[in-house]
Amino acid sequence: MKFLWFHLMPYKELPPDFKEKHRSVWVDIPATLFDPKRAHVMYNEFLDELEYAAECGFDAICCNEHHANGYGLMPSPNLIATALARRTTDAAICVLGNSIALYNPPTRVAEEFAMIDCISGGRLIAGFPVGTPMDTTFAYATNPSQLRERYYEAHDLILRAWTEKDVFSFNGRFNQQRYVNVWPRPIQEPHPPIWIPGAGSVETWRWAAQMDYVFCYLSYYGYKMAQTVMKGFWEEMARLGKDRNPYRAGFAQMVGVAESRSQALDLYTEAAEYFYGRCLHVDPRFAVPPGYVTEATQRAGIESQVKAAAEGKAPTGPTATAGAARMQSLVRDMRGIVDNGYLIIGSPDEVVEQLNELATTLNVGQLMLLLQFGNMPSETTKYNTRLFAEKVIPKLRPLFSQWKNRWWPKSLAQHQRAAAAE
């Protein structure tokens, strides 16, 4: 089993009445709430925390891309990844990822990821998300009716740019380049492992399987709510004739570990309620721009709702109103957060038990841990990280040892590495 330490980099000082006074943490969050002097301290603490996680023995440290977002201060995750590449030696650098439809030309991603792979000595995991509607269509104004077409085309262009040995011309529908020639080239051959963050879209599962990529379900709602999606994913893999190698799948889970459950409640309640109460306050106006959800996924969602209504049950299929729409119906108090499984808390043994259940029921080998969330103080974050590394990881490590993780970076051997900077 692999353990990846994931930072969202939330702005930690949104006012207590944020949810009442403002419509959304995303897209139109007021710039006046951002204090760059405070962000100076936050960014440096966040980088310290990621480096600390690498020191504690996590297999990878992760960052991601958001725009105009009060809970994600990384418009450019590549800047963060590069800083981390310089300050760490063994942990994989997982960028989950670059929303490749947004880059003009998309070869910019091929270049920057190749730079990170070179600087880190081949430790990069390259994530290619479509991106949320809030980031892509509203903050970055990409046409929702073209987003997916642009995404697939950008992917094809980046892959060719990494793998073709000669300069070539790219005559795409949205991108035309006479001279494609990426310098530098990635260390990893033929290219860094590609992971696809996504949700319950059947097309995305099929495509990831066809390309032999890792599918990562990045949910804020915990493993109990993820059962249906991951069940659908594995059923689709079976239909496609793919094995059940758990390393095909990643999942993100928030965890707060302490000496006891009651101590965990003391330590993590404020941060969890900050995250669900203020950070996930997203205006549903930005939830589903037309065209963002494919018609096949809309159809599957409506059919499952119709079926569920006929049977008098809650819908179980992929829904056409994921993301921000779902955020409107979240529970925001600690009891609900824990009872619903958004957040796993407890003593090390209690956390081990729940994560064991998560890993085996979802069949997920690449486990992404959100051990910093909301306005958690840096000291608490480090405590959570250290305790998890010392008391939780060793007990879960042997899980899935019968499977080969074909999707992990192949970094340079120690003797090939640049001398460490002091």
Next chain:
Amino acid sequence: METGATGMSEPATLTIDINGFATRVWRKGSGPPMGFLAGYGGLPKWIPFLDRLAEQRTVIVPSLPGFPGGDRGHTVLDTHLDWVLAVRDLVDKAGLAGADLIGSSVGGSFAAEVAAIWPDKVRRLALIAPFGLYDASNPAADPWAQRADELAALMTARPETYKALKEVPAGANSVEWPIEQTRAAEAAARIFWPLGNTRLERRLPLIKAPTLLLWGEQDHLLPRSYADAIAAAIGGETEVRIIPGAAHLAELDRPDEVAAVILGFLG
């Protein structure tokens, strides 16, 4: 407004091919032909406004690509030129070349394009609050970022009018119907995202056809100042009429008044 009881009989439906997509054309009435290109959301149903026109003229209503009746025709249109050529094809194949042309909202923008670029195609032109402009000092509202219950109030003065147009009728496919309505919003987004600005202003001086410009007095989507800018830019003789009690889709709010003003202008 009128209900289905007052003269709402079904139009004849023809199908034409636009870029390989089967495209619906409605036809009703007799007399000289006039075309109508529908507004935001398109026409999932026949509306009383069209009946008022059909009482005096032959009304021909071709569906825009991706709008109800237009299949997934928007998916092959990537640029503004692609769109304008598709609409030109639509006008020709629907038998509207040289006829009077009415367009509302999104459809109004295309009607203006055709009249500007191919002046022989349009005899007289009637535009109801067309898309195509954006003024940063007086911004248009964002039709794609509305809460579900707010869109109807943005489109019409009485939200129930727009809701009734979009409501799944008895006997319709309850899965495909809502997908078609989302597709209409997507098709509009495909050309007008994010601001609605296609730089139509640059082509308005090419319009030589006599033009009637109508604007709902309560249009909260496109500010009234856009009417002034459009009227000032159009090359031909232009008459502006403000429709009281109407919002953006004035033909839904005030079908009788809008039809009467248009019929009077077209002669």
